[in-house]
Every structure is written in structure tokens, then in C-alpha cells.
Amino acid sequence: xxxxxxxxxxxxxxxxxxxxxxxxxxxxxxxxxxxxxxxxxxxxxxxxxxxxxxxxxxxxxxxxxxxxxxxxxxxxxxxxxxxxxxxxxxxxxxxxxxxxxxxxxxxxxxxxxxxxxxxxxxxxxxxxxxxxxxxxxxxxxxxxxxxxxxxxxxxxxxxxxxxxxxxxxxxxxxxxxxxxxxxxxxxxxxxxxxxxxxxxxxxxxxxxxxxxxxxxxxxxxxxxxxxxxxxxxxxxxxxxxxxxxxxxxxxxxxxxxxxxxxxxxxxxxxxxxxxxxxxxxxxxxxxxxxxxxxxxxxxxxx
Amino acid sequence: xxxxxxxxxxxxxxxxxxxxxxxxxxxxxxxxxxxxxxxxxxxxxxxxxxxxxxxxxxxxxxxxxxxxxxxxxxxxxxxxxxxxxxxxxxxxxxxxxxxxxxxxxxxxxxxxxxxxxxxxxxxxxxxxxxxxxxxxxxxxxxxxxxxxxxxxxxxxxxxxxxxxxxxxxxxxxxxxxxxxxxxxxxxxxxxxxxxxxxxxxxxxxxxxxxxxxxxxxxxx
Numbered sequence: 001x002x003x004x005x006x007x008x009x010x011x012x013x014x015x016x017x018x019x020x021x022x023x024x025x026x027x028x029x030x031x032x033x034x035x036x037x038x039x040x041x042x043x044x045x046x047x048x049x050x051x052x053x054x055x056x057x058x059x060x061x062x063x064x065x066x067x068x069x070x071x072x073x074x075x076x077x078x079x080x081x082x083x084x085x086x087x088x089x090x091x092x093x094x095x096x097x098x099x100x101x102x103x104x105x106x107x108x109x110x111x112x113x114x115x116x117x118x119x120x121x122x123x124x125x126x127x128x129x130x131x132x133x134x135x136x137x138x139x140x141x142x143x144x145x146x147x148x149x150x151x152x153x154x155x156x157x158x159x160x161x162x163x164x165x166x167x168x169x170x171x172x173x174x175x176x177x178x179x180x181x182x183x184x185x186x187x188x189x190x191x192x193x194x195x196x197x198x199x200x201x202x203x204x205x206x207x208x209x210x211x212x213x214x215x216x217x218x219x220x221x222x223x224x225x226x227x228x229x230x231x232x233x234x235x236x237x238x239x240x241x242x243x244x245x246x247x248x249x250x251x252x253x254x255x256x257x258x259x260x261x262x263x264x265x266x267x268x269x270x271x272x273x274x275x276x277x278x279x280x281x282x283x284x285x286x287x288x289x290x291x292x293x294x295x296x297x298x299x300x301x302x
Numbered sequence: 303x304x305x306x307x308x309x310x311x312x313x314x315x316x317x318x319x320x321x322x323x324x325x326x327x328x329x330x331x332x333x334x335x336x337x338x339x340x341x342x343x344x345x346x347x348x349x350x351x352x353x354x355x356x357x358x359x360x361x362x363x364x365x366x367x368x369x370x371x372x373x374x375x376x377x378x379x380x381x382x383x384x385x386x387x388x389x390x391x392x393x394x395x396x397x398x399x400x401x402x403x404x405x406x407x408x409x410x411x412x413x414x415x416x417x418x419x420x421x422x423x424x425x426x427x428x429x430x431x432x433x434x435x436x437x438x439x440x441x442x443x444x445x446x447x448x449x450x451x452x453x454x455x456x457x458x459x460x461x462x463x464x465x466x467x468x469x470x471x472x473x474x475x476x477x478x479x480x481x482x483x484x485x486x487x488x489x490x491x492x493x494x495x496x497x498x499x500x501x502x503x504x505x506x507x508x509x510x511x512x513x514x515x516x517x518x519x520x521x522x
Contacts, residue, residue: 041308045312110317114312147312149311165407213356266351269406290359
């Protein structure tokens with residue numbers, strides 16, 4: 001099958017030699033592989049962007065999950081920003097609150113767009129809708145943000161993994177935060193190589209992150225890992241835009257993530273058997289949520 | 303290339319909470335229903351690995367049942383799939399298995415009605431993307447590098463030729479093809495990997511060919 005790029009090196013080199021943004025290379029590859037028109041492809045991404053906007057809006061109004069483990073933190077964060085007392089900066093906290101908003105909606109079984117997964121769905125839109133207030137992008141630039149994120153995610157998904165069950169949380173929120181950092185750089189006017197540097201800087205700080213959801217629910221610690229993923233994406237993008245480079249090339253960082261994922265014990269890969277899920281409180285919460293519910297669920301079988 | 307489209311990375315639009323354990327699970331259920339060709343009356347679902355450990359928390363169970371009711375990943379009715387199954391007259395049972403499967407997110411779905419039954423093994427590989435690895439005891443050996451179609455058909459002369467002609471007419475090239483049958487003159491299967499992503503047009507065209515029972519997407 002014809003593809004334009006299967007590594008970040010090829011992606012950046014194409015963008016540089018053809019003097020095109022990474023988002024454009026992604027759109028061209030999508031046209032080549034799916035044989036769909038540019039208009040159709042852009043229209044579908046536009047719809048995904050709308051779903052993301054609606055999820056953020058819904059989350060900022062305040063939602064609660066059925067288990068009661070998560071919900072309402074996005075509202076707390078927005079109120080805190082409004083108080084003017086924030087230490088880390090309004091833009092970062094805005095991104096954090098919007099990432100949290102999306103994941104709170106996800107935990108409540110609301111409608112979201114996976115980026116690249118549902119458990120990590122807050123980071124790409126959270127950073128996008130925060131950076132939007134500073135950079136005032138057009139709708140087209142916002143759509144391109146998603147194509148650039150997708151281009152890096154495409155390489156990770158094919159060369160490593162985007163599944164917590166296969167590679168731990170580094171494969172999910174790690175990939176999402178790194179993808180977002182690369183997209184922020186492009187939107188802020190950085191070069192394709194700077195996008196790759198931002199990706200590497202963030203991914204290097206996500207390596208080894210395990211997937212240990214309490215009670216197997218995409219709530220604790222997933223929502224807060226999206227919050228921190230959004231913050232890291234912004235800091236990583238700023239570092240790359242400042243001219244900081246990664247000593248380890250992006251494709252090798254991705255390969256390292258893949259190998260680390262393969263050597264993770266299964267208890268730390270989305271089985272809810274290790275890490276935070278196995279703490280006394282984690283186990284108590286699981287018993288509380290499913291203990292009394294177990295019989296009710298099982299009677300459904302007939 | 304296990305992932306071909308940017309919309310597998312930025313997407314799918316779905317009901318939470320997990321792309322692999324909810325959206326991917328719904329897709330496995332829906333492919334099973336699609337291949338069965340009608341609403342099953344009963345379903346027995348064996349779950350392995352991470353699916354077995356966390357299916358309740360992730361809504362994997364309601365998602366698979368939703369898929370068996372033909373709901374897509376973004377269908378809000380996934381939430382009420384258990385109640386909807388009861389209304390549709392479908393009974394079901396979930397069996398978490400201790401044994402390890404090759405992939406951590408594996409489901410073995412056995413469905414049936416008074417007319418017949420079918421068994422399918424599906425894996426959810428992340429981000430909502432899934433693959434079918436076994437059907438009615440036939441292992442489906444996909445390279446995973448190409449979009450793939452599954453054609454269930456009667457074991458008759460000329461079916462393979464008509465299917466490959468229809469694919470050629472769409473301007474598509476077959477990268478790899480396997481044909482298998484259990485018994486001469488009975489049900490047979492074709493697994494076809496093609497070089498290009500295909501759409502509903504091709505599936506509908508194959509579906510209309512004589513002696514073709516069911517056509518489904520294994521990977522796209």
C-alpha cells in the first residue's frame with residue numbers, strides 16, 4: 001500500500017523539502033490511502049472538531065460519572081482561573097481544565113472524539129481550545145492542528161502502540177501529549193523539525209507511565225493524567241519553540257516507548273491489578289462500586 | 303500498517319469511556335452481527351486478558367451487546383443496550399476467562415438462533431480499531447498491513463472468480479487472498495487483503511453476487 005511516511009524522520013523531511021506544513025502532508029497521505037477527496041477529509045475532521053468543542057462545553061458546565069469517582073474538577077479549575085490567583089499561568093490552567101472537562105464527559109459515557117484513544121481524549125482538544133485564545137487561529141488552522149496531531153499519532157500507532165493494554169499509559173496520554181505538543185508548535189509558527197523536537201521532549205517525560213485504572217474505570221487516575229498531559233504538551237512546545245532540541249531523535253524515542261511497553265508486566269497494562277488500582281483505597285473503591293453492584297449485573301445474564 | 307487512516311488516530315467519535323474497551327468492543331460485536339446476517343437470539347461472550355479484568359468498568363459488556371444490536375460506536379443507545387437486548391428478545395451471558403489469549407483485549411463471541419450459530423474471535427488493538435482473528439474455527443491470517451474483507455459464501459464453482467472480478471472492476475488490487483472451507487459443497491470463506499481502502503459500494507456489490515452469503519470488513 002502506498003504511503004508517504006512511516007517515520008517522523010520521513011514526515012519532517014517531506015514537509016521540509018516540499019515546504020509544506022505537517023498537517024498538509026497528513027491530508028495528502030489520507031487522500032492517497034483512502035482515495036477520498038480533500039473536501040470530504042476536511043469535512044470529517046471538521047465534524048470531529050465540533051464533537052470536541054461540544055464535549056469541552058458540556059464538561060465545563062459540570063458532569064459526574066455514574067461511579068461518582070470523577071466530575072466537577074473542570075468547573076473548580078475555571079473558577080480558580082477566574083479568581084486571578086493562578087500561579088502556573090492562565091493558559092496552562094485553561095488547557096488543563098478543558099482536558100479535564102473532556103475526560104469527565106468521557107467517564108460519564110458522554111460523546112467524545114478519541115485522540116488517539118478515549119482515555120487520553122482530553123489532551124489534544126484541551127490544549128487546542130486554550131491556545132486558541134492566544135493565537136486566534138482560523139477554523140482551518142484548528143482543523144490542521146488535528147491533522148498534525150494525527151500525523152504524529154499515525155507513526156506512534158504503527159511503530160509502537162496507542163493502547164494502554166499493550167503499552168501502558170505512556171502509549172495513551174504519553175502519545176496524546178506528545179502529539180499535541182507537535183501541533184501547538186505548528187500553530188504557533190514553528191518549523192516541522194521543531195514539532196518533532198516538541199514531540200520528543202514530551203514523550204521522554206511520559207516514558208514508563210503505567211496504566212493502572214482504579215476498578216478498571218477510565219477515571220482514576222486517567223482524568224488527572226490528561227490534566228498533566230496538557231500541561232506538559234504546552235511546556236514541551238514552548239521549549240521546542242525556544243530552540244531546545246532532543247538529543248535522542250523522535251523515532252528512537254518512539255521505539256524506546258514501544259520496548260518499555262513490551263517489558264511492562266501485565267498488572268500495569270490496564271488490568272486494574274497493579275499500581276494505584278492495587279492500593280488499599282483503590283481496592284476499597286472497587287469493592288464499593290462493584291461489590292454491591294456485582295449481583296445486579298450478573299442477573300442480567302439469562 | 304495496522305493503522306491506515308488519520309481518523310483512526312483522531313477518532314472515532316464515540317460514547318465513552320474507552321476506545322479499546324468500549325468503541326473497539328462495540329465494533330467487534332457489530333462485525334459479529336453483520337457476519338451472522340440477522341439479529342441473534344442468544345449470545346455467549348468469553349472475555350480474555352484486560353477485557354476479562356476490566357469489562358464492567360469500561361462498559362465492554364454493554365458495548366458488545368450494543369454492537370450485536372447493530373449500534374455504531376457513537377450511538378447513545380449503547381448505554382441502554384442490556385435493556386434493549388431484552389426488548390429485542392436476545393439473551394446473553396458474559397464469561398470472563400482465566401487463560402491468557404495472544405492479545406490482551408480478546409473476545410470470543412458465540413451467537414445463534416433457531417436457524418444456526420456462529421463463533422467469532424475479535425481483538426481490539428487500540429484507539430477503537432479492531433481485527434477479527436477467527437471465524438467458526440477458521441483462523442483468519444491477516445498480515446495486518448492492508449485493508450481486509452471477509453466473504454462468507456457457498457462452496458460453488460465460479461464464486462472466487464466473480465468476487466475477484468468485482469474487486470478488479472473497482473480498480474482495486476488484491477494483495478493477499480485465502481480461501482477455506484470445512485466441507486466440500488458447504489460454507490466457505492474468503493479473506494481478501496487489498497491495496498486500497500474500500501467503501502460501502504464494494505461491499506454492496508460483493509453482497510449481491512450469486513452464492514455470496516455475507517460480506518464484512520475485517521480491517522479498513
